Amino acid sequence: MTLHELIQSLKTDGGKIVMLVSDGIGGLPMAPGGPTELEAAKTPNLDALATQGVLGMSTPILPGITPGSGPGHLGLFGYDPLEFQIGRGVLEAAGIAFPVGPNDVCIRCNFCTVDENGLITDRRAGRIPTEESSEVVKLLRAVKIPGVEIFVEPVKEHRFVVVFRGEGLGGNVADTDPQKTGLAPLDPVAKDEASKKTAEVAKEFYRQAREILKGQPKANCLTMRGFANKPSLPSYKELYGLNAAAIAVYPMYKGLASLVGMDLVGSPKSLEEEVEVLKENWDKYDFFFVHFKYTDSRGEDGDFDAKVKMIEELDKVVPAIAALKPACLVVTGDHSTPAKMASHSFHPVPTMIVSDLARTDSCNAYNETEASRGGLGHFQAIHIMPMAMAHAGRLEKFGA
Amino acid sequence: MTLHELIQSLKTDGGKIVMLVSDGIGGLPMAPGGPTELEAAKTPNLDALATQGVLGMSTPILPGITPGSGPGHLGLFGYDPLEFQIGRGVLEAAGIAFPVGPNDVCIRCNFCTVDENGLITDRRAGRIPTEESSEVVKLLRAVKIPGVEIFVEPVKEHRFVVVFRGEGLGGNVADTDPQKTGLAPLDPVAKDEASKKTAEVAKEFYRQAREILKGQPKANCLTMRGFANKPSLPSYKELYGLNAAAIAVYPMYKGLASLVGMDLVGSPKSLEEEVEVLKENWDKYDFFFVHFKYTDSRGEDGDFDAKVKMIEELDKVVPAIAALKPACLVVTGDHSTPAKMASHSFHPVPTMIVSDLARTDSCNAYNETEASRGGLGHFQAIHIMPMAMAHAGRLEKFGA
Numbered sequence: 001m002t003l004h005e006l007i008q009s010l011k012t013d014g015g016k017i018v019m020l021v022s023d024g025i026g027g028l029p030m031a032p033g034g035p036t037e038l039e040a041a042k043t044p045n046l047d048a049l050a051t052q053g054v055l056g057m058s059t060p061i062l063p064g065i066t067p068g069s070g071p072g073h074l075g076l077f078g079y080d081p082l083e084f085q086i087g088r089g090v091l092e093a094a095g096i097a098f099p100v101g102p103n104d105v106c107i108r109c110n111f112c113t114v115d116e117n118g119l120i121t122d123r124r125a126g127r128i129p130t131e132e133s134s135e136v137v138k139l140l141r142a143v144k145i146p147g148v149e150i151f152v153e154p155v156k157e158h159r160f161v162v163v164f165r166g167e168g169l170g171g172n173v174a175d176t177d178p179q180k181t182g183l184a185p186l187d188p189v190a191k192d193e194a195s196k197k198t199a200e201v202a203k204e205f206y207r208q209a210r211e212i213l214k215g216q217p218k219a220n221c222l223t224m225r226g227f228a229n230k231p232s233l234p235s236y237k238e239l240y241g242l243n244a245a246a247i248a249v250y251p252m253y254k255g256l257a258s259l260v261g262m263d264l265v266g267s268p269k270s271l272e273e274e275v276e277v278l279k280e281n282w283d284k285y286d287f288f289f290v291h292f293k294y295t296d297s298r299g300e301d302g303d304f305d306a307k308v309k310m311i312e313e314l315d316k317v318v319p320a321i322a323a324l325k326p327a328c329l330v331v332t333g334d335h336s337t338p339a340k341m342a343s344h345s346f347h348p349v350p351t352m353i354v355s356d357l358a359r360t361d362s363c364n365a366y367n368e369t370e371a372s373r374g375g376l377g378h379f380q381a382i383h384i385m386p387m388a389m390a391h392a393g394r395l396e397k398f399g400a
Numbered sequence: 401m402t403l404h405e406l407i408q409s410l411k412t413d414g415g416k417i418v419m420l421v422s423d424g425i426g427g428l429p430m431a432p433g434g435p436t437e438l439e440a441a442k443t444p445n446l447d448a449l450a451t452q453g454v455l456g457m458s459t460p461i462l463p464g465i466t467p468g469s470g471p472g473h474l475g476l477f478g479y480d481p482l483e484f485q486i487g488r489g490v491l492e493a494a495g496i497a498f499p500v501g502p503n504d505v506c507i508r509c510n511f512c513t514v515d516e517n518g519l520i521t522d523r524r525a526g527r528i529p530t531e532e533s534s535e536v537v538k539l540l541r542a543v544k545i546p547g548v549e550i551f552v553e554p555v556k557e558h559r560f561v562v563v564f565r566g567e568g569l570g571g572n573v574a575d576t577d578p579q580k581t582g583l584a585p586l587d588p589v590a591k592d593e594a595s596k597k598t599a600e601v602a603k604e605f606y607r608q609a610r611e612i613l614k615g616q617p618k619a620n621c622l623t624m625r626g627f628a629n630k631p632s633l634p635s636y637k638e639l640y641g642l643n644a645a646a647i648a649v650y651p652m653y654k655g656l657a658s659l660v661g662m663d664l665v666g667s668p669k670s671l672e673e674e675v676e677v678l679k680e681n682w683d684k685y686d687f688f689f690v691h692f693k694y695t696d697s698r699g700e701d702g703d704f705d706a707k708v709k710m711i712e713e714l715d716k717v718v719p720a721i722a723a724l725k726p727a728c729l730v731v732t733g734d735h736s737t738p739a740k741m742a743s744h745s746f747h748p749v750p751t752m753i754v755s756d757l758a759r760t761d762s763c764n765a766y767n768e769t770e771a772s773r774g775g776l777g778h779f780q781a782i783h784i785m786p787m788a789m790a791h792a793g794r795l796e797k798f799g800a
Contacts, residue, residue, distance in 0.1 A: 001482045003462065010465070052432055359428055359436070359747050361772055375768070377748070377778030379463055386464030390746040397744055398461060399468035399481065400491055 014394035015327020024296030024337025056376025072334030078385030087228020094255025170195030235261030299337030414794035415727020424696030424737025456776025472734030478785030487628020494655025570595030635661030699737030
């Protein structure tokens, strides 16, 4: 019996769960003996919750493995990131919160510049500004192919997403980007039987697109990479019996949440607005994923002090969330992003569960040192959801 | 290589092991900041062992999962409860310490009352008292079916167990309980080829039983549920090379121990008598499972103070067990049963190993707070047996 089969067989009704994800929250001291970002930050509200809840250390994937945002969040949502892999095209679509469906093939596309012989002179179309490229993307919506619905969506600069929607469209098609200049884009070649139709559709899309782009000064051609179908993830409803809402500012996290069937609620522009959206939707859902991006952003900048400030911003909204009295509040991150490394890292993530059913430990602050000796021990991120369900009274006993 | 293959390939002779299982030992504070049952109890003897041994936290199944007694004990015995599942009929038979064999099909039966048209008017035969139903059960022992040995054993009130013993009896037969009154019992229908003979035997058993029960005022019919074969568990002897004895007051735990091939020794009626049985059999076995029920019972009652008292009772017998100088003494539980929840729970279980080979940690009491920061860390219950074997010098080196 797999973990998912087990959870599905035990799920029952219970209290509400809030999962507050502070992206890249875990950190490192800048110098030996110094504090981490969490330890340097003044976080009276998180620390009060730590006194009352139980802490532990979450390993996003496996020890030593640094996760990207996709696998990091899949793990938090309870899907083994080594089993459920999100193709690059789907991740790009998720990144603009495109609602990927089961019959979709998503493709990461680049505008490029070709000469009169069709040979690429610039693989990124002169890094065409987003304002310009968005307009060119709109032109491509004129492409029509019988039996296939086509979506063309801007991303940033030369990057855009194409989605083919229809029956029998496999996602196993080779990239058309030859990876260097002086060559023509390659033909889209199916790598299995199930993807032959996709390759034909891609070829026809390319043919029509070339016509449309003919007059463009920079973006007069395109390459296609990362063809991918939606991974077949059981939804939050199927797996946990949860009506789940995702509250996020950044499109990528909305996209990831929509892959597991969460509703995207509100259009918050800040953490304060996210909390407002949470309050407004409190009665409508059982589970809320609340995502805070800037701890990761400032970590990626390598700016220790700025990350500390972001943690203190996070701390300020905690009382408003706790005041809603979720049966289980989880505070965690999808991975660590130490300012010292200016990147995602492999370090485990301080994780806290606040609930009437939490077996309180002796931790009195939410940080790495406390969490590493907390009552939850060290565990893989995929176990956070079952623990949250248990603390919200949402799992029945296994066996008699 | 599976864990079982590994252990089987490394097992060797060594010292004696005692596994003292205090059912539902783990607990919770009744109010934030308060002690758990173990922390409230005065346990000078357990605490002395904690100072000398090494502690850790055992997760019975997986984080967040609350085990029933069956899976809880399978985990303690070293059998993955998600791999080895005990069917309901077998669990019921285990619950009355019926020695289930490899050719047995066990069935949970209910007496019911039917009207003159054979339609059920009471699914529990008026909750017929055990004294009465035991007598009716004896009448059913007159059923004879060629080629099949039949056991009919009382359980409690309307419940009893039927076991068919013979070749080719699969356990995959549908329940005959229609789950509501006004309907007749269903036919036992085989759900696979291997269970066709079982279904035929069940039909004939039912036919003869109906004749026998005809004159009964309440228990004039029966329904059959939870048909199950014995799970094919390697025995303690095969897996660990251990001659194992089980010492328990309650039938359920004797039954579970007998499923893994332990000998049931003595007929103790109390913890003190269990220790006497342990002493008497000390020279005859390598491994002793000693089960103490009442920590769970008082936890299930929701009676914090009474559970504390039971823990103090347990503490009193500890010196007599330690005086036998087992090479490895394990103190643990099959799950937590916090009085606060008045039920089994998902919380991990404080676990202690006392042995000359234990790497002593800084824990100086046997309780949740200490165990959660103990030297054994947090681990799944299936690893307790290999650790016990190792601490008793019973596992060779793996590889050269």
